[in-house]
Amino acid sequence: MIKIIVDCFGGDKGVPATVGGAKLAIESFDDLEIVLTGDEQTIKDEMKRIGLKDRCTVVHAPDVISCNDKPTDVVRHRPESSMMKAIDMLRAGEADGMVTTGSTGALVAAATMRVGRLKGVSRPTxxxxxxxxxxxxxxxxxxxxxxxxxxxxxxxxxxxxxxxxxxxxxxxxxxxxxxxxxxxxxxxxxxxxxxxxxxxxxxxxxxxxxxxxxxxxxxxxxxxxxxxxxxxxxxxxxxxxxxxxxxxxxxxxxxxxxxxxxxxxxxxxxxxxxxxxxxRNYGGSVILGTKKVIIKGHGSSTAVSVAKCIEQAYRMEASDINSQIEAAVAAYVEEKERAEA
Amino acid sequence: MIKIIVDCFGGDKGVPATVGGAKLAIESFDDLEIVLTGDEQTIKDEMKRIGLKDRCTVVHAPDVISCNDKPTDVVRHRPESSMMKAIDMLRAGEADGMVTTGSTGALVAAATMRVGRLKGVSRPTxxxxxxxxxxxxxxxxxxxxxxxxxxxxxxxxxxxxxxxxxxxxxxxxxxxxxxxxxxxxxxxxxxxxxxxxxxxxxxxxxxxxxxxxxxxxxxxxxxxxxxxxxxxxxxxxxxxxxxxxxxxxxxxxxxxxxxxxxxxxxxxxxxxxxxxxxxRNYGGSVILGTKKVIIKGHGSSTAVSVAKCIEQAYRMEASDINSQIEAAVAAYVEEKERAEA
CATH class of the missing domain: 3.40.718.10 (Isopropylmalate Dehydrogenase)
Structure with missing residues (x-):
């Protein structure tokens, strides 16, 4: 099973896009499990409305991050937000990756400060x-x-x-x-x-x-x-x-x-x-170099584009991209040392 | 009289564009004089063909700069090129400004190294x-x-x-x-x-x-x-x-x-x-901060766009832009010193 968290709030199109995207993704991959973060009741209502049950769990998070929130403030003082709940779950190793359509600045800060870098990676990109x-x-x-x-x-x-x-x-x-x-x-x-x-x-x-x-x-x-x-x-x-x-x-x-x-x-x-x-039609932006797979979808992502982002995260995890990156980064350093020796 | 040099070679559309542009500009401004640099015979033939005589002189320059020429080489070793002839005339104070459709790199290097900066200007832009x-x-x-x-x-x-x-x-x-x-x-x-x-x-x-x-x-x-x-x-x-x-x-x-x-x-x-x-429809790019007015037209400039570049140079000279820049730069420095005092 590959487990991806979807931050259901913070995007422009609300839960119909994020929960809808989760449904499309669940239908596409048999070994995919999804965790939805955000206001529990709203998410559950939407799940019921569109008939999403299988392989989905909800983690309640009452707070929502907006693009105007200062990234470092988000990381430090907003643990109850749907984005930071997802990030903290990644940090705790409770999932393989996450998808959000919320604030890019907050996400990059949280990813770097909380999820941490892969071995050998100087800065995530x-x-x-x-x-x-x-x-x-x-x-x-x-x-x-x-x-x-x-x-x-x-x-x-x-x-x-x-x-x-x-x-x-x-x-x-x-x-x-x-x-x-x-x-x-x-x-x-x-x-x-x-x-x-x-x-x-x-x-x-x-x-x-x-x-x-x-x-x-x-x-x-x-x-x-x-x-x-x-x-x-x-x-x-x-x-x-x-x-x-x-x-x-x-x-x-x-x-x-x-x-x-x-x-x-x-x-x-x-x-x-x-x-x-x-x-939105081409998938989300990825943060490369962090310990977990993190995808940022466009703020105005629809259900289809959220599903694409989940698919991206799924493929990254399925190809074990982070092990590949760690190996390549280590090889690159060795090669440089050889060249300099 | 305002005297503008037009570098007739180095653009994609040859003398029909540059000499043609000169004709249009001469027709627009009564107090405009133009110097054309480049192969004398070719320029004179084109002038004859389109009927350009008044207020125009030709300065022979057999060499042509291409975009592949290394800028510093152009400045140092290509004095017989149509671009460097124009630059050297500016340097000698023989004209008020110049227009070229040739290599940007060579022009910026030549302008900075040969024409020199206005008083107080740290770098031309x-x-x-x-x-x-x-x-x-x-x-x-x-x-x-x-x-x-x-x-x-x-x-x-x-x-x-x-x-x-x-x-x-x-x-x-x-x-x-x-x-x-x-x-x-x-x-x-x-x-x-x-x-x-x-x-x-x-x-x-x-x-x-x-x-x-x-x-x-x-x-x-x-x-x-x-x-x-x-x-x-x-x-x-x-x-x-x-x-x-x-x-x-x-x-x-x-x-x-x-x-x-x-x-x-x-x-x-x-x-x-x-x-x-x-x-090309909006005029050329200007180099600001050099002692003389210098305009770079698009490589594929037509006669109409070359004329626009000449008009730009004319207006800059007519408004005495360089004195304005020197005064403003000096005022800015004074203001900073006051603020720091």
């Missing part, structure tokens, strides 16, 4: 999944958990991210790129130049060189490695631009009759474009 | 113009000239960028934002936290707080201040996403008959969306 134009995906780590990074940390992100793309998404030999201001080897600041050399010489990594941010969605890369500051800028800029463009097109359509007529023919296409850019 | 959803524009500095920055430098970028948005684009009190990973005051790394406090307390700046990258094109900001690394990631990510999306929509239209029919009604709209995202 936050890795969202972005769609690419060829219908595939690309991972970006770090994307906000570590605004300040060292070359060694970036290399660990590459190692952990590669294993993740392989184990969960079946990418055979993930093409790893370093986010930089140009593709040439000598580009960027000291952090980039040093990291480039480390990545180039790392065994077992398929490092393909620098990537400029404009190529994120090109489909030429499976994993982009960067510090959390520029990774955050990268991901949010791509997401923001795409959403604003779709909004603009929608506005422009309604501004002229002939556009409205044309749009009638293209209704399906526009819906598909919107779906394509909807990050 | 590279500032492109991005369209916003409400039909206006936003400047981003720095966007690649300085991959490593200090809080003081970022504040100077804010000062220079504000004057630029005011003088050239008529923005009355430019809303300045600091690029960060969240809008809250305490967000980001040490560089951001320190810069936030400096910007908040700076007199004469309309600092409106942190901006997340997803809001770049929202129309809520007139100038975004950032280090050159994250600025480059920001701008190229927005540009790249928009272009890829338009490409995807185009592909999806041609994949189904009903989409093709619909697109016929919306031909004009799609053309407008493409125009909207075409950075």
């Amino acid at each position: 936050f890795c969202p999944i972005i769609p690419t134009m060829n219908g595939r995906i690309v991972g970006v780590c770090d994307s906000g958990a570590n605004v300040e990074c060292t070359p060694k940390r970036l290399c660990q992100f590459a190692v952990m991210g590669s294993i993740y793309m392989k184990s969960v998404f079946g990418v055979k030999s993930p093409r790893v790129a370093l986010l930089n201001v140009g593709v040439e080897e000598e580009k960027g600041d000291l952090l980039r130049k040093t990291t480039y050399q480390l990545l180039k010489n790392a065994e077992g990594l398929n490092f393909v060189g620098n990537m400029e941010s404009r190529d994120l969605m090109s489909g030429n890369y499976d994993l982009v490695v960067c510090d959390g500051f520029s990774g955050n800028v990268l991901v949010k800029s791509a997401e923001g631009t795409a959403l604003l463009m779709l909004k603009k097109i929608k506005k422009d359509i309604s501004s002229r009759m002939r556009n409205k007529v044309g749009a009638l023919f293209m209704k399906k296409m526009f819906k598909e474009e919107k779906e394509f850019m909807d990050y | 590279f500032c492109p113009i991005i369209p916003t959803m409400n039909g206006r524009i936003v400047g981003v500095c720095d966007s690649g000239a300085n991959v490593e920055c200090t809080p003081k430098r970022l504040c100077q970028f804010a000062v220079m960028g504000s004057i630029y948005m005011k003088s050239v684009f008529g923005v009355k009190s430019p809303r300045v934002a600091l690029l960060n990973v969240g809008v809250e005051e305490e967000k980001g790394d040490l560089l951001r936290k320190t810069t936030y406090q400096l910007l908040k307390n700076a007199e004469g700046l309309n600092f409106v707080g942190n901006m997340e990258s997803r809001d770049l094109m929202s129309g809520n900001y007139d100038l975004v201040v950032c280090d050159g690394f994250s600025g480059n990631v920001l701008v190229k990510s927005a540009e790249g996403t928009a272009l890829l999306m338009l490409k995807k929509i185009k592909k999806d239209i041609s994949s189904r008959m009903r989409n093709k029919v619909g697109a016929l009604f919306m031909k004009k709209m799609f053309k407008e969306e493409k125009e909207f995202m075409d950075y």
Whole structure:
């Protein structure tokens, strides 16, 4: 049995999304067990409403974390929240992984401070999944958990991210790129130049060189490695631009009759474009490097997208990703020591 | 008379764009004089072909810089190139400003090393113009000239960028934002936290707080201040996403008959969306903080966009922007000293 906790509160769509997602996931995997945290009565009512009984338990947590709560305050003073209940259960070894659609900041802080790092991992990294134009995906780590990074940390992100793309998404030999201001080897600041050399010489990594941010969605890369500051800028800029463009097109359509007529023919296409850019369709962001599997779903996740996140957590646990990461990180350190000897 | 040099080579569209742009600009401003650098015969043939004679001179430069040339090599060993001829004329005080569509890297290096900084300016900054959803524009500095920055430098970028948005684009009190990973005051790394406090307390700046990258094109900001690394990631990510999306929509239209029919009604709209995202329509990127006005047009600039760049240079010179920058930078230093006393 694989046991995943679902934090039922903190997302925008409430228990219909989280409990609904749990139901879809339970139906998909026979050896999956789910723990739902949050207000017991609300969760039980929803379970009854949608007919969810098997392999599900509820852990009562009356408090809810919002995006405005200060992460360190959450970790220190909100043990009765649905998120911290889940985190504390992970810490106590009572489950294999968790899924939440609540505050990213609080989650990253709680994961780092409470769940703890895997052996050898210097810092856990936050890795969202972005769609690419060829219908595939690309991972970006770090994307906000570590605004300040060292070359060694970036290399660990590459190692952990590669294993993740392989184990969960079946990418055979993930093409790893370093986010930089140009593709040439000598580009960027000291952090980039040093990291480039480390990545180039790392065994077992398929490092393909620098990537400029404009190529994120090109489909030429499976994993982009960067510090959390520029990774955050990268991901949010791509997401923001795409959403604003779709909004603009929608506005422009309604501004002229002939556009409205044309749009009638293209209704399906526009819906598909919107779906394509909807990050919820690709699964949640993962925190890599912590002792337990932790997935952060989009705040506005629906039941289907929560189910995807649970599936992600399930696959990570099923592939024993954390043992793989510990082994790879240890091998990387050994390799470096050999090289330096 | 205002005298602007146009580097006629190094762009993708050759002399028809650069000499053509010069013609359009000459027709717009009576007190504008233009110097064209590059292969004399080719330029003269084009001038003859399009009927450009008045207020234009040609300076022969047989060599052309490409994007693959190493910036420092260009500055040191390519004095006969059309770009370095222009730079050296600026240095010698033989013109007020220059426009080029050639290599950005070479230009930034040459501008910094040869033309020199304005009094009090710590580092020149590279500032492109991005369209916003409400039909206006936003400047981003720095966007690649300085991959490593200090809080003081970022504040100077804010000062220079504000004057630029005011003088050239008529923005009355430019809303300045600091690029960060969240809008809250305490967000980001040490560089951001320190810069936030400096910007908040700076007199004469309309600092409106942190901006997340997803809001770049929202129309809520007139100038975004950032280090050159994250600025480059920001701008190229927005540009790249928009272009890829338009490409995807185009592909999806041609994949189904009903989409093709619909697109016929919306031909004009799609053309407008493409125009909207075409950075060439908004003018070139400026280097702020050098002793002379320097504009970098998009590599694929057409005659119309080259003319826009010349107009930008003309307006900067006409508003005596460099004296304004020197005065503002000096005032800022005095203010800081007062505050520290």
